[in-house]
Amino acid sequence: MIKLTKITKSFGRNRVLNGIDLTVEKGEVVAILGPSGSGKTTLLRCINYLEKPNDGEISIDDFIVNCRNPAKKDIHALRRKTAMVFQNYNLFRHKTALENVMEGLVIVKKISRDEARKLSIELLEKVGLGNKLSSYPSQLSGGQQQRVGIARALALNPEVILFDEPTSALDPELVGEVLAVIRKIAKEGITMIIVTHEMGFAQDVANHVVFMDEGVIVEEGHPKHIFNSPKEERTKQFLARITPESAYSI
Amino acid sequence: MTLDFSFIWTAFVKLLPAIPNTLYITVVSVSCGFIIGTIVALSRIYKIPVLNQLGTSYVTFIRGTPMLTHLLLIYFGLPLIIDGLAEKYGWSFNSVSIPMIGFAYISFSITAGAYLAEVIRSGMLAVDKGQLEAAHSIGMTTFQALRRIVFPQAFAAALPNLSNSLIGMLHGSTLAFTVSVVDINAKAQIVAATNWKFFEAYLAAALIFWGLTIVIERITAWLEKRINVYNRGGVA
Numbered sequence: 001m002i003k004l005t006k007i008t009k010s011f012g013r014n015r016v017l018n019g020i021d022l023t024v025e026k027g028e029v030v031a032i033l034g035p036s037g038s039g040k041t042t043l044l045r046c047i048n049y050l051e052k053p054n055d056g057e058i059s060i061d062d063f064i065v066n067c068r069n070p071a072k073k074d075i076h077a078l079r080r081k082t083a084m085v086f087q088n089y090n091l092f093r094h095k096t097a098l099e100n101v102m103e104g105l106v107i108v109k110k111i112s113r114d115e116a117r118k119l120s121i122e123l124l125e126k127v128g129l130g131n132k133l134s135s136y137p138s139q140l141s142g143g144q145q146q147r148v149g150i151a152r153a154l155a156l157n158p159e160v161i162l163f164d165e166p167t168s169a170l171d172p173e174l175v176g177e178v179l180a181v182i183r184k185i186a187k188e189g190i191t192m193i194i195v196t197h198e199m200g201f202a203q204d205v206a207n208h209v210v211f212m213d214e215g216v217i218v219e220e221g222h223p224k225h226i227f228n229s230p231k232e233e234r235t236k237q238f239l240a241r242i243t244p245e246s247a248y249s250i
Numbered sequence: 251m252t253l254d255f256s257f258i259w260t261a262f263v264k265l266l267p268a269i270p271n272t273l274y275i276t277v278v279s280v281s282c283g284f285i286i287g288t289i290v291a292l293s294r295i296y297k298i299p300v301l302n303q304l305g306t307s308y309v310t311f312i313r314g315t316p317m318l319t320h321l322l323l324i325y326f327g328l329p330l331i332i333d334g335l336a337e338k339y340g341w342s343f344n345s346v347s348i349p350m351i352g353f354a355y356i357s358f359s360i361t362a363g364a365y366l367a368e369v370i371r372s373g374m375l376a377v378d379k380g381q382l383e384a385a386h387s388i389g390m391t392t393f394q395a396l397r398r399i400v401f402p403q404a405f406a407a408a409l410p411n412l413s414n415s416l417i418g419m420l421h422g423s424t425l426a427f428t429v430s431v432v433d434i435n436a437k438a439q440i441v442a443a444t445n446w447k448f449f450e451a452y453l454a455a456a457l458i459f460w461g462l463t464i465v466i467e468r469i470t471a472w473l474e475k476r477i478n479v480y481n482r483g484g485v486a
Contacts (some may be wrong), residue, residue: 048386048387050383076389076391086383090378090380090381092384092385093378093403094403094406103388104388104390107390107398108390152388
Protein backbone atom coordinates (compact mmCIF):
# COMPACT_ATOMS: atom_id res chain seq x y z
CA MET A 1 0.00 0.00 0.00
CA ILE A 2 1.27 3.44 -0.94
CA LYS A 3 0.23 6.37 1.15
CA LEU A 4 0.90 10.02 0.48
CA THR A 5 0.14 12.39 3.32
CA LYS A 6 -0.10 16.18 3.02
CA ILE A 7 2.42 16.44 0.19
CA THR A 8 3.25 20.04 -0.66
CA LYS A 9 5.60 21.35 -3.29
CA SER A 10 6.44 24.85 -4.46
CA PHE A 11 8.64 26.05 -7.28
CA GLY A 12 9.86 29.36 -5.95
CA ARG A 13 6.69 31.19 -4.89
CA ASN A 14 4.49 29.10 -7.13
CA ARG A 15 2.69 26.47 -5.09
CA VAL A 16 2.20 23.41 -7.29
CA LEU A 17 1.00 20.82 -4.79
CA ASN A 18 -1.19 21.97 -1.98
CA GLY A 19 -1.43 19.16 0.55
CA ILE A 20 -2.10 15.97 -1.38
CA ASP A 21 -3.46 12.93 0.44
CA LEU A 22 -3.68 9.76 -1.58
CA THR A 23 -3.86 6.09 -0.74
CA VAL A 24 -3.15 3.46 -3.36
CA GLU A 25 -3.95 -0.14 -2.53
CA LYS A 26 -1.75 -2.98 -3.68
CA GLY A 27 -2.59 -4.01 -7.25
CA GLU A 28 -4.58 -0.89 -7.94
CA VAL A 29 -4.29 0.93 -11.25
CA VAL A 30 -4.64 4.63 -10.55
CA ALA A 31 -5.19 7.15 -13.31
CA ILE A 32 -4.44 10.76 -12.48
CA LEU A 33 -6.34 13.21 -14.67
CA GLY A 34 -6.48 16.96 -14.77
CA PRO A 35 -5.75 20.01 -16.87
CA SER A 36 -2.19 21.12 -17.65
CA GLY A 37 -0.53 22.78 -14.72
CA SER A 38 -2.71 21.01 -12.19
CA GLY A 39 0.36 19.33 -10.65
CA LYS A 40 -0.23 15.73 -11.72
CA THR A 41 3.23 15.15 -13.17
CA THR A 42 4.86 16.92 -10.23
CA LEU A 43 2.97 14.67 -7.84
CA LEU A 44 4.11 11.59 -9.72
CA ARG A 45 7.72 12.79 -9.71
CA CYS A 46 7.53 13.46 -5.98
CA ILE A 47 6.72 9.81 -5.34
CA ASN A 48 10.21 8.74 -6.41
CA TYR A 49 11.88 11.99 -5.43
CA LEU A 50 12.82 13.18 -8.88
CA GLU A 51 11.10 16.24 -7.49
CA LYS A 52 11.68 17.09 -3.84
CA PRO A 53 8.45 17.68 -1.93
CA ASN A 54 8.67 20.52 0.60
CA ASP A 55 6.65 18.72 3.19
CA GLY A 56 4.53 15.66 3.83
CA GLU A 57 5.10 11.97 4.09
CA ILE A 58 5.45 9.15 1.60
CA SER A 59 5.03 5.58 2.76
CA ILE A 60 5.20 2.29 0.97
CA ASP A 61 4.00 -0.48 3.26
CA ASP A 62 6.07 -0.08 6.43
CA PHE A 63 8.67 2.14 4.84
CA ILE A 64 8.16 5.83 5.59
CA VAL A 65 9.93 8.87 4.22
CA ASN A 66 9.43 12.15 6.03
CA CYS A 67 9.74 14.75 3.30
CA ARG A 68 10.65 17.61 5.60
CA ASN A 69 14.10 16.22 6.10
CA PRO A 70 14.66 12.88 4.41
CA ALA A 71 17.88 10.89 4.79
CA LYS A 72 19.81 10.25 1.59
CA LYS A 73 19.53 6.53 2.06
CA ASP A 74 15.75 6.80 2.44
CA ILE A 75 15.48 8.57 -0.90
CA HIS A 76 17.62 5.86 -2.45
CA ALA A 77 15.50 3.14 -0.87
CA LEU A 78 12.33 4.86 -2.10
CA ARG A 79 13.68 4.92 -5.64
CA ARG A 80 14.51 1.25 -5.45
CA LYS A 81 10.91 0.46 -4.51
CA THR A 82 9.52 2.44 -7.44
CA ALA A 83 10.11 2.58 -11.17
CA MET A 84 9.18 5.19 -13.70
CA VAL A 85 8.17 5.29 -17.34
CA PHE A 86 8.88 8.73 -18.79
CA GLN A 87 6.97 10.82 -21.27
CA ASN A 88 10.02 11.06 -23.54
CA TYR A 89 11.22 7.50 -22.76
CA ASN A 90 14.67 8.52 -21.44
CA LEU A 91 16.27 5.27 -22.51
CA PHE A 92 20.03 5.20 -21.99
CA ARG A 93 21.15 6.36 -25.41
CA HIS A 94 24.49 4.58 -25.43
CA LYS A 95 23.02 1.22 -24.52
CA THR A 96 21.06 -1.29 -26.57
CA ALA A 97 17.49 -2.26 -25.72
CA LEU A 98 18.77 -5.34 -23.89
CA GLU A 99 21.43 -3.38 -21.98
CA ASN A 100 18.85 -0.78 -21.00
CA VAL A 101 16.74 -3.44 -19.31
CA MET A 102 19.75 -5.25 -17.81
CA GLU A 103 21.37 -2.13 -16.34
CA GLY A 104 19.20 -1.90 -13.23
CA LEU A 105 19.34 -5.64 -12.62
CA VAL A 106 23.13 -5.84 -12.79
CA ILE A 107 24.11 -2.53 -11.20
CA VAL A 108 21.34 -1.95 -8.67
CA LYS A 109 20.00 -5.43 -7.91
CA LYS A 110 23.43 -7.07 -8.31
CA ILE A 111 22.05 -10.03 -10.22
CA SER A 112 24.57 -12.01 -12.27
CA ARG A 113 24.88 -10.93 -15.90
CA ASP A 114 23.67 -14.27 -17.26
CA GLU A 115 20.57 -14.28 -15.14
CA ALA A 116 19.89 -10.61 -15.85
CA ARG A 117 20.22 -11.26 -19.57
CA LYS A 118 17.76 -14.12 -19.43
CA LEU A 119 15.22 -12.13 -17.46
CA SER A 120 15.64 -9.07 -19.69
CA ILE A 121 15.11 -11.07 -22.87
CA GLU A 122 11.93 -12.52 -21.37
CA LEU A 123 10.66 -9.04 -20.55
CA LEU A 124 11.49 -7.64 -23.96
CA GLU A 125 9.66 -10.56 -25.54
CA LYS A 126 6.71 -9.79 -23.31
CA VAL A 127 6.51 -6.24 -24.66
CA GLY A 128 6.89 -7.58 -28.18
CA LEU A 129 10.49 -6.59 -28.82
CA GLY A 130 12.23 -9.96 -28.75
CA ASN A 131 13.70 -9.15 -32.17
CA LYS A 132 15.14 -5.75 -31.18
CA LEU A 133 17.50 -6.79 -28.39
CA SER A 134 20.62 -5.26 -29.89
CA SER A 135 19.04 -2.11 -31.31
CA TYR A 136 20.03 1.25 -29.90
CA PRO A 137 17.25 3.65 -28.91
CA SER A 138 18.05 5.81 -31.94
CA GLN A 139 17.16 2.86 -34.16
CA LEU A 140 13.74 2.31 -32.57
CA SER A 141 10.44 4.07 -33.15
CA GLY A 142 8.86 6.05 -30.32
CA GLY A 143 6.44 3.26 -29.51
CA GLN A 144 9.22 0.70 -29.43
CA GLN A 145 11.36 2.92 -27.21
CA GLN A 146 8.50 3.36 -24.79
CA ARG A 147 7.96 -0.39 -24.66
CA VAL A 148 11.64 -0.83 -23.80
CA GLY A 149 11.08 1.79 -21.10
CA ILE A 150 8.24 -0.29 -19.71
CA ALA A 151 10.38 -3.45 -19.77
CA ARG A 152 13.14 -1.56 -17.96
CA ALA A 153 10.68 -0.55 -15.25
CA LEU A 154 9.20 -4.04 -14.98
CA ALA A 155 12.64 -5.61 -14.61
CA LEU A 156 13.13 -3.99 -11.24
CA ASN A 157 10.02 -5.71 -9.90
CA PRO A 158 9.02 -2.52 -8.08
CA GLU A 159 6.19 -2.00 -5.61
CA VAL A 160 4.72 0.51 -8.00
CA ILE A 161 5.34 1.69 -11.55
CA LEU A 162 4.83 5.38 -12.21
CA PHE A 163 3.79 6.32 -15.74
CA ASP A 164 4.28 9.95 -16.68
CA GLU A 165 2.08 10.58 -19.73
CA PRO A 166 3.53 7.51 -21.42
CA THR A 167 1.87 8.12 -24.78
CA SER A 168 1.90 11.93 -25.05
CA ALA A 169 5.01 12.07 -27.23
CA LEU A 170 3.86 9.34 -29.62
CA ASP A 171 2.34 9.40 -33.06
CA PRO A 172 -1.36 8.52 -32.84
CA GLU A 173 -0.56 5.35 -34.75
CA LEU A 174 1.89 4.18 -32.10
CA VAL A 175 -0.23 4.99 -29.05
CA GLY A 176 -2.17 1.76 -29.35
CA GLU A 177 0.80 -0.58 -29.07
CA VAL A 178 2.00 1.09 -25.88
CA LEU A 179 -1.44 1.16 -24.29
CA ALA A 180 -1.86 -2.51 -25.14
CA VAL A 181 1.33 -3.35 -23.24
CA ILE A 182 0.26 -1.27 -20.23
CA ARG A 183 -3.15 -2.93 -20.27
CA LYS A 184 -1.48 -6.34 -20.35
CA ILE A 185 0.71 -5.70 -17.31
CA ALA A 186 -2.17 -4.04 -15.46
CA LYS A 187 -3.94 -7.39 -15.60
CA GLU A 188 -1.00 -9.00 -13.80
CA GLY A 189 -1.78 -7.07 -10.66
CA ILE A 190 1.18 -4.72 -10.62
CA THR A 191 0.41 -1.48 -8.81
CA MET A 192 0.48 1.41 -11.25
CA ILE A 193 -0.05 5.14 -11.10
CA ILE A 194 -0.61 6.66 -14.51
CA VAL A 195 -0.76 10.31 -15.43
CA THR A 196 -2.59 10.35 -18.72
CA HIS A 197 -4.70 12.30 -21.14
CA GLU A 198 -6.16 9.15 -22.69
CA MET A 199 -9.63 9.28 -21.16
CA GLY A 200 -10.87 6.12 -22.81
CA PHE A 201 -7.85 4.25 -21.59
CA ALA A 202 -8.23 5.57 -18.05
CA GLN A 203 -11.86 4.55 -18.00
CA ASP A 204 -11.02 1.14 -19.33
CA VAL A 205 -7.91 0.13 -17.39
CA ALA A 206 -7.94 2.12 -14.16
CA ASN A 207 -9.86 1.01 -11.11
CA HIS A 208 -9.22 4.24 -9.26
CA VAL A 209 -9.39 7.66 -10.91
CA VAL A 210 -8.01 10.83 -9.37
CA PHE A 211 -8.96 14.24 -10.73
CA MET A 212 -6.58 17.06 -9.85
CA ASP A 213 -6.75 20.79 -10.32
CA GLU A 214 -4.60 23.63 -9.02
CA GLY A 215 -2.51 21.41 -6.80
CA VAL A 216 -5.28 19.61 -4.98
CA ILE A 217 -7.26 16.44 -5.52
CA VAL A 218 -10.72 17.61 -6.48
CA GLU A 219 -12.36 14.24 -6.66
CA GLU A 220 -11.39 10.58 -6.67
CA GLY A 221 -13.09 7.26 -6.88
CA HIS A 222 -14.08 4.42 -9.19
CA PRO A 223 -13.90 5.37 -12.87
CA LYS A 224 -17.58 4.62 -13.26
CA HIS A 225 -18.47 7.28 -10.71
CA ILE A 226 -15.97 9.86 -11.86
CA PHE A 227 -16.80 9.57 -15.55
CA ASN A 228 -20.55 9.01 -15.35
CA SER A 229 -21.64 10.91 -12.29
CA PRO A 230 -18.98 13.32 -11.10
CA LYS A 231 -19.99 15.25 -8.00
CA GLU A 232 -17.76 18.30 -8.25
CA GLU A 233 -18.53 21.09 -10.66
CA ARG A 234 -14.86 21.36 -11.75
CA THR A 235 -14.73 17.68 -12.68
CA LYS A 236 -17.91 17.96 -14.76
CA GLN A 237 -16.50 20.98 -16.54
CA PHE A 238 -13.24 19.23 -17.35
CA LEU A 239 -14.84 16.00 -18.53
CA ALA A 240 -17.35 17.86 -20.67
CA ARG A 241 -14.58 19.67 -22.45
CA ILE A 242 -12.34 16.67 -22.91
CA THR A 243 -14.99 14.09 -23.89
CA PRO A 244 -17.43 15.78 -26.25
CA GLU A 245 -20.38 13.85 -27.60
CA SER A 246 -18.77 13.39 -30.99
CA ALA A 247 -16.74 10.25 -31.43
CA TYR A 248 -13.40 11.70 -32.40
CA SER A 249 -10.64 12.32 -29.94
CA ILE A 250 -7.51 14.38 -30.18
CA MET B 251 71.03 30.03 -50.01
CA THR B 252 70.04 26.48 -50.87
CA LEU B 253 68.08 24.02 -48.85
CA ASP B 254 70.25 21.21 -47.49
CA PHE B 255 67.90 18.25 -47.92
CA SER B 256 70.34 15.75 -46.56
CA PHE B 257 70.64 17.78 -43.37
CA ILE B 258 66.86 17.77 -42.96
CA TRP B 259 67.10 13.99 -42.84
CA THR B 260 70.11 14.06 -40.52
CA ALA B 261 68.31 16.45 -38.18
CA PHE B 262 65.15 14.34 -38.38
CA VAL B 263 67.02 11.27 -37.17
CA LYS B 264 68.75 13.24 -34.43
CA LEU B 265 65.44 14.64 -33.21
CA LEU B 266 63.84 11.23 -32.74
CA PRO B 267 65.38 10.63 -29.28
CA ALA B 268 63.69 13.81 -28.07
CA ILE B 269 60.20 12.55 -28.91
CA PRO B 270 59.72 10.75 -25.56
CA ASN B 271 60.23 13.97 -23.61
CA THR B 272 57.57 15.73 -25.68
CA LEU B 273 55.20 12.81 -25.27
CA TYR B 274 55.83 12.52 -21.51
CA ILE B 275 55.00 16.17 -21.00
CA THR B 276 51.89 15.94 -23.16
CA VAL B 277 50.54 12.72 -21.68
CA VAL B 278 51.26 13.65 -18.06
CA SER B 279 49.81 17.14 -18.35
CA VAL B 280 46.70 16.01 -20.20
CA SER B 281 46.09 13.07 -17.82
CA CYS B 282 46.52 15.17 -14.67
CA GLY B 283 44.61 17.99 -16.34
CA PHE B 284 41.77 15.59 -17.08
CA ILE B 285 41.48 14.67 -13.41
CA ILE B 286 41.68 18.32 -12.29
CA GLY B 287 39.23 19.29 -15.04
CA THR B 288 36.72 16.62 -14.04
CA ILE B 289 36.76 17.74 -10.42
CA VAL B 290 36.39 21.39 -11.39
CA ALA B 291 33.64 20.65 -13.92
CA LEU B 292 31.65 18.60 -11.38
CA SER B 293 32.06 21.28 -8.69
CA ARG B 294 30.78 23.89 -11.09
CA ILE B 295 27.87 21.86 -12.45
CA TYR B 296 26.71 20.75 -9.00
CA LYS B 297 27.54 24.15 -7.48
CA ILE B 298 29.44 22.60 -4.59
CA PRO B 299 30.09 25.42 -2.13
CA VAL B 300 33.70 26.71 -1.98
CA LEU B 301 34.92 24.27 -4.67
CA ASN B 302 32.60 25.94 -7.19
CA GLN B 303 34.02 29.42 -6.50
CA LEU B 304 37.59 28.12 -6.34
CA GLY B 305 37.12 26.28 -9.61
CA THR B 306 35.66 29.31 -11.34
CA SER B 307 38.54 31.54 -10.21
CA TYR B 308 41.05 28.89 -11.22
CA VAL B 309 39.61 28.62 -14.72
CA THR B 310 39.44 32.34 -15.32
CA PHE B 311 42.96 33.02 -13.96
CA ILE B 312 44.65 30.20 -15.86
CA ARG B 313 42.83 30.86 -19.11
CA GLY B 314 43.54 34.54 -18.66
CA THR B 315 47.30 34.11 -18.49
CA PRO B 316 49.75 32.56 -20.98
CA MET B 317 51.00 29.02 -20.61
CA LEU B 318 54.59 30.29 -20.65
CA THR B 319 53.80 32.53 -17.69
CA HIS B 320 52.44 29.54 -15.74
CA LEU B 321 55.66 27.69 -16.39
CA LEU B 322 57.83 30.58 -15.25
CA LEU B 323 55.69 31.21 -12.16
CA ILE B 324 56.00 27.56 -11.16
CA TYR B 325 59.68 27.41 -12.04
CA PHE B 326 60.58 30.40 -9.90
CA GLY B 327 57.80 30.25 -7.33
CA LEU B 328 57.66 26.59 -6.38
CA PRO B 329 61.29 26.38 -5.15
CA LEU B 330 60.69 29.39 -2.91
CA ILE B 331 57.72 27.67 -1.32
CA ILE B 332 59.35 24.26 -1.01
CA ASP B 333 62.63 25.53 0.36
CA GLY B 334 60.82 27.85 2.73
CA LEU B 335 58.77 24.95 4.10
CA ALA B 336 61.78 22.64 4.19
CA GLU B 337 63.69 25.15 6.27
CA LYS B 338 60.79 25.69 8.61
CA TYR B 339 60.07 22.02 9.24
CA GLY B 340 63.63 20.74 8.85
CA TRP B 341 63.05 18.48 5.83
CA SER B 342 66.07 17.09 4.06
CA PHE B 343 64.21 17.55 0.77
CA ASN B 344 64.81 20.70 -1.24
CA SER B 345 63.89 22.10 -4.61
CA VAL B 346 67.22 21.24 -6.28
CA SER B 347 66.21 17.59 -6.33
CA ILE B 348 63.15 18.31 -8.52
CA PRO B 349 64.04 17.40 -12.11
CA MET B 350 63.49 20.16 -14.66
CA ILE B 351 60.83 18.20 -16.45
CA GLY B 352 58.92 18.05 -13.14
CA PHE B 353 58.26 21.79 -13.36
CA ALA B 354 56.86 21.30 -16.85
CA TYR B 355 54.63 18.44 -15.62
CA ILE B 356 53.23 20.52 -12.77
CA SER B 357 52.68 23.76 -14.60
CA PHE B 358 51.27 22.25 -17.79
CA SER B 359 48.90 20.03 -15.75
CA ILE B 360 47.56 23.19 -14.17
CA THR B 361 47.21 24.79 -17.60
CA ALA B 362 45.52 21.77 -19.15
CA GLY B 363 43.20 21.39 -16.14
CA ALA B 364 41.62 24.78 -16.73
CA TYR B 365 40.98 24.21 -20.43
CA LEU B 366 39.80 20.64 -19.92
CA ALA B 367 37.45 21.73 -17.12
CA GLU B 368 35.48 23.68 -19.70
CA VAL B 369 35.65 20.90 -22.28
CA ILE B 370 34.36 18.35 -19.76
CA ARG B 371 31.70 20.73 -18.48
CA SER B 372 30.41 21.29 -21.99
CA GLY B 373 30.33 17.53 -22.59
CA MET B 374 28.35 16.91 -19.42
CA LEU B 375 25.91 19.70 -20.16
CA ALA B 376 25.32 18.14 -23.57
CA VAL B 377 23.85 15.03 -21.91
CA ASP B 378 20.09 15.30 -21.52
CA LYS B 379 18.93 15.74 -17.92
CA GLY B 380 16.47 12.89 -18.46
CA GLN B 381 19.36 10.43 -18.62
CA LEU B 382 20.32 11.17 -15.02
CA GLU B 383 16.67 11.06 -13.96
CA ALA B 384 16.20 7.70 -15.62
CA ALA B 385 19.28 6.37 -13.85
CA HIS B 386 17.97 7.64 -10.52
CA SER B 387 14.55 6.17 -11.24
CA ILE B 388 15.97 2.66 -11.58
CA GLY B 389 17.64 3.07 -8.21
CA MET B 390 21.18 4.06 -9.10
CA THR B 391 23.13 6.32 -6.79
CA THR B 392 24.31 9.60 -8.29
CA PHE B 393 27.85 8.24 -8.46
CA GLN B 394 26.73 5.11 -10.34
CA ALA B 395 24.62 7.23 -12.66
CA LEU B 396 27.49 9.57 -13.46
CA ARG B 397 29.96 6.77 -14.03
CA ARG B 398 27.77 4.46 -16.09
CA ILE B 399 25.31 6.77 -17.84
CA VAL B 400 26.43 10.41 -17.93
CA PHE B 401 30.22 10.18 -18.33
CA PRO B 402 30.25 7.81 -21.31
CA GLN B 403 27.84 10.05 -23.19
CA ALA B 404 29.64 13.22 -22.08
CA PHE B 405 32.93 11.75 -23.27
CA ALA B 406 31.48 11.05 -26.69
CA ALA B 407 30.08 14.57 -26.90
CA ALA B 408 33.37 16.15 -25.77
CA LEU B 409 35.68 14.00 -27.90
CA PRO B 410 36.36 16.51 -30.71
CA ASN B 411 37.22 19.19 -28.13
CA LEU B 412 39.31 16.78 -26.09
CA SER B 413 41.43 15.95 -29.11
CA ASN B 414 41.77 19.66 -29.78
CA SER B 415 43.10 20.19 -26.26
CA LEU B 416 45.45 17.23 -26.57
CA ILE B 417 46.93 18.65 -29.77
CA GLY B 418 47.18 22.06 -28.13
CA MET B 419 49.13 20.60 -25.22
CA LEU B 420 51.38 18.63 -27.57
CA HIS B 421 52.36 21.81 -29.32
CA GLY B 422 52.48 23.82 -26.10
CA SER B 423 54.96 21.37 -24.63
CA THR B 424 57.65 23.09 -26.74
CA LEU B 425 57.65 25.85 -24.11
CA ALA B 426 59.41 23.44 -21.75
CA PHE B 427 62.71 24.43 -23.41
CA THR B 428 62.62 27.65 -21.32
CA VAL B 429 63.32 25.52 -18.25
CA SER B 430 66.04 23.54 -20.06
CA VAL B 431 63.97 20.49 -20.90
CA VAL B 432 65.11 19.10 -24.24
CA ASP B 433 61.96 18.40 -26.21
CA ILE B 434 61.75 18.06 -30.00
CA ASN B 435 61.95 21.78 -30.64
CA ALA B 436 64.82 22.39 -28.22
CA LYS B 437 66.68 19.48 -29.74
CA ALA B 438 66.31 21.06 -33.19
CA GLN B 439 68.00 24.18 -31.88
CA ILE B 440 70.84 22.12 -30.44
CA VAL B 441 71.27 20.09 -33.62
CA ALA B 442 71.39 23.23 -35.76
CA ALA B 443 73.83 25.01 -33.48
CA THR B 444 76.70 22.94 -34.90
CA ASN B 445 76.27 24.14 -38.50
CA TRP B 446 73.75 27.02 -38.26
CA LYS B 447 71.22 25.25 -40.51
CA PHE B 448 68.31 26.28 -38.30
CA PHE B 449 65.70 26.25 -41.04
CA GLU B 450 66.36 22.62 -41.95
CA ALA B 451 66.37 21.56 -38.30
CA TYR B 452 63.09 23.31 -37.47
CA LEU B 453 61.56 21.92 -40.66
CA ALA B 454 62.42 18.45 -39.45
CA ALA B 455 60.87 19.30 -36.07
CA ALA B 456 57.72 20.55 -37.81
CA LEU B 457 57.43 17.29 -39.74
CA ILE B 458 57.64 15.27 -36.52
CA PHE B 459 54.97 17.41 -34.81
CA TRP B 460 52.73 17.10 -37.83
CA GLY B 461 53.18 13.33 -37.83
CA LEU B 462 52.31 13.10 -34.13
CA THR B 463 49.26 15.28 -34.67
CA ILE B 464 48.05 13.10 -37.51
CA VAL B 465 48.32 10.08 -35.21
CA ILE B 466 46.16 11.86 -32.63
CA GLU B 467 43.62 12.82 -35.30
CA ARG B 468 43.45 9.26 -36.54
CA ILE B 469 42.96 7.84 -33.06
CA THR B 470 40.21 10.38 -32.37
CA ALA B 471 38.43 9.58 -35.62
CA TRP B 472 38.59 5.87 -34.82
CA LEU B 473 37.34 6.42 -31.26
CA GLU B 474 34.57 8.69 -32.44
CA LYS B 475 33.36 6.11 -34.88
CA ARG B 476 33.46 3.40 -32.25
CA ILE B 477 31.84 5.38 -29.45
CA ASN B 478 29.15 6.94 -31.54
CA VAL B 479 27.68 3.70 -32.84
CA TYR B 480 24.56 4.54 -30.90
CA ASN B 481 24.04 7.79 -32.74
CA ARG B 482 23.24 6.20 -36.07
CA GLY B 483 19.64 5.66 -37.01
CA GLY B 484 16.93 8.14 -37.82
CA VAL B 485 14.82 8.73 -34.74
CA ALA B 486 16.36 11.09 -32.24
